[in-house]
Amino acid sequence: MPNHPSPPGPASSAVSRRALLTGTAAAAGLGLAGCGSLSGGLSDKTRVKQWNLLAGADGAIMTEMHGDFSAEHPDIDLEATTFGWGTPFYTRLVMGASSGNASDIATIHLSRLKSLSPATLMDPITESELNDHGVAAEDFADGVWEKSFAGGELYAIPLDTHALVNYYNRTVCEQAGVLNPDGTLLETDGVEAYFDLLRAVKDVTGEYGTSLDTFAGWRQFWAWYRQQEGEMTFGDGDYEIDDDKALTAIEIMYRMAEEGLCPTFADGGQCAANFEVGSAGLVQVGNWEINRFRAFNEAQGLDFSMTEMPSFFNGHRYTQGDCHAFVLPRHNTWDTGVREATLEYAAYMLHNSFRWGEGGGHTPAYLPVTESAEYQALQPNAEYSGVVENVQFDPDVWFSGSAARLFDEVGGVLNQVYALATTPEDALAQIKNRIETLLALPSPVD
Structure with a gap:
């Protein structure tokens, strides 16, 4: 079997771990998709649904970071779900996005962006929205940033480089x-x-x-x-x-x-x-x-x-x-509060991606972290940090x-x-x- 990043673990263990953390025992089914997140709902929290394919050791690090995010954002109810690595995940994402019933944000491989028909299945992101959350174009290597566009519009927010x-x-x-x-x-x-x-x-x-x-x-x-x-x-x-x-x-x-x-x-x-x-x-x-x-x-x-x-x-x-990157699956309608909370989540993951690199081995795509003195003192990660500039999609x-x-x-x-x-x-x-x-x-x- 090819040695892929985030290899799939047993489906039951991946789902049960996430279910325990999010209280969504139905996470492995389409029932999770719902009809779009709501601001408020049964509580005063803004619900943000996140889908990912990280079932390996890096998935455990993301779970830890999600816990930190929730602790620091008590007004946001983050529901994170892990699906089977590779084809099962992408099939689920396409199915959900085609009906406007996918998650608010999903973690994909950046190399797969254009194959997901972003103009019809993903919602574009404006650079001004990212700026409002402390993220800018110059925070990424040129090749990684350029790969995040399709048809002249920005559809992805790079999280890391893995190579x-x-x-x-x-x-x-x-x-x-x-x-x-x-x-x-x-x-x-x-x-x-x-x-x-x-x-x-x-x-x-x-x-x-x-x-x-x-x-x-x-x-x-x-x-x-x-x-x-x-x-x-x-x-x-x-x-x-x-x-x-x-x-x-x-x-x-x-x-x-x-x-x-x-x-x-x-x-x-x-x-x-x-x-x-x-x-x-x-x-x-x-x-x-x-x-x-x-x-x-x-x-x-x-x-x-x-x-x-x-x-x-x-x-x-x-x-x-390749890169792991965040995308916004197509929504029939966006609740303004949910979209703001979703982008706040993405920005948090970038700003705190030192932990992502330290624990999972992936090199953060967010250059203020990768080029920081703290990261450059991290061994052996700093020794191969140049892959951010040298990765070939x-x-x-x-x-x-x-x-x-x-x-x-x-x-x-x-x-x-x-x-x-x-x-x-x-x-x-x-x-x-x-x-x-x-x-x-x-x-x-x-």
């Missing part, structure tokens, strides 16, 4: 001689320099230099393709891809596996386990895995840190990633983005590359064939 990063075992890397005097990983430039680093680490571990999820090869592919400034664009039933740059990215994967610098087969669990038990001195996975490795360190000892992806091409440290097309089909379809092909079961040339041909098959399908939203 593919490099974890490293300090003990192993020190023995391999690949640490700086301050204990950070040597920064390499170019493919061969990084391969040399992996070879030195492999000599220490006796097995691999780095571990990675061979089922989630889209992440590495997109990082190394974009570092070459490769573009993938879609429109009018056609698409453009740079074959040479795509082939170069795939060849890196093949070479890494062929030389034994990474596993030829490892799902998400095995990928992380290779790092935990010392079979690999490094691991390329998302920053959301920080809590897993912290727990392992506390239980058995694992002196690790994290840094951004290495630069393979053109001095870029671009990496595949998946291409704009309805079947792309987190929990979408492009990730899985391309990943299935690249898994065979890591397994050395297909050549890079054949893999590229298969990837293009799968993209063309997806292009022939109608968008389920449109």
Whole structure:
């Protein structure tokens, strides 16, 4: 199974935990949607309904932050509900928004915004509204802010950046001689320099230099393709891809596996386990895995840190990633008090996102937090905080983005590359064939 951020936990545990906190035992059903929030109702509080897909460790942090918000805003009744990660959540969101009966605010992947038909299923947000709540355009990295627009209107408020990063075992890397005097990983430039680093680490571990999820090869592919400034664009039933740059990215994967610098087969669990038990001195996975490795360190000892992806091409440290972001599902009518309270909630989450980054590993998108002295002193988070500027979103097309089909379809092909079961040339041909098959399908939203 691909290693996604906020992997789905057991549905019953996710719902029961949220139900206990919100008093909405029917949270998993459509009955929660209602007909729109009301200011007042059975109490003097303004009710704000929030939907999210955060069923992993980061979901626990969000629950904690929701409790803090409610304590500081006794006049707002926040009802937060977690649905199944990926397709179950997006299906529920589209169904609710299409009838105007979704939540007041929802947490989505920013890469999925345009696939949700925002002009018809989401309500735009004005910058003046955000300004009124202490949030401004300059508070976000340009690429993240621009991704929040569709058709010239603002539809999303970015909460974080989560991306593919490099974890490293300090003990192993020190023995391999690949640490700086301050204990950070040597920064390499170019493919061969990084391969040399992996070879030195492999000599220490006796097995691999780095571990990675061979089922989630889209992440590495997109990082190394974009570092070459490769573009993938879609429109009018056609698409453009740079074959040479795509082939170069795939060849890196093949070479890494062929030389034994990474596993030829490892799902998400095995990928992380290779790092935990010392079979690999490094691991390329998302920053959301920080809590897993912290727990392992506390239980058995694992002196690790994290840094951004290495630069393979053109001095870029671009990496595949995404953002969690808030959107306002379409309402038939908005109660003024509810909308104000909803935006107050979003602003609170941004202003207090130090806790989000500290506990969940995601890098806050709100730059006043990320660039603060407090956050820059937070380790290992500060070491990879540059992903806010370097994150590369998946291409704009309805079947792309987190929990979408492009990730899985391309990943299935690249898994065979890591397994050395297909050549890079054949893999590229298969990837293009799968993209063309997806292009022939109608968008389920449109």
